[in-house]
Amino acid sequence: MKSFYFLIVITLFCSCTVKVSPIEYGTDNCDFCQMGIVDNKHASQLVTEKGKNYKFDAIECMLSYINKNQKDQSYSHILVSDLQNPGELISANNAYFIVSQNIPSPMGAFLSATKTKQVAESITTQHTGEIFSYKEILQRNMKH
Secondary structure, three states: OHHHHHHHHHHHHHHOOOOOOOOOOOOOEOOOOOOEOOOOOOOEEEEEOOOOEEEEOOHHHHHHHHHHHHHHOOEEEEEEEEOOEEEEEEEHHHOEEEEOOOOOOOOOOOEEEEOOHHHHHHHHHHHOOEEEOHHHHHHOOOOO
16 A cells, blocks of 8 residues: 555656756747747747746747736746757846847847857847846847
8 A cells, every 4th residue: 555655656746847848940839929930049948837838939939928927927947049059948047138130030029048148248249239137138128
């Protein structure tokens, strides 16, 4: 009988694990605008505390989704693509966001992200633009 309870506890523990589901470029659709996700330099992802994954073709779609649904959700992971390392998702809370008219993003907000402020500064020196923290970009009125 003890082994039966142990099995139930293990099953419940494993089923509640919050995991990031890889973005399948060219297959997955954006959970905000429904367009196909093909750009690995601008894709983003949310994972709720219950483990539900939401995938986006652009950071601006994710921000619009959060602004629309923020009251209802808590997120375990808020991830954005690193512009310098396409396909690599990084924590939005620690990322630096660039708005540059010279770096197009899928939905036209010209929004990208990088791991470090130094890289963001280098990119804006080369391409022009502004740098924002996650908190600042979330509060900014994104055109979408």
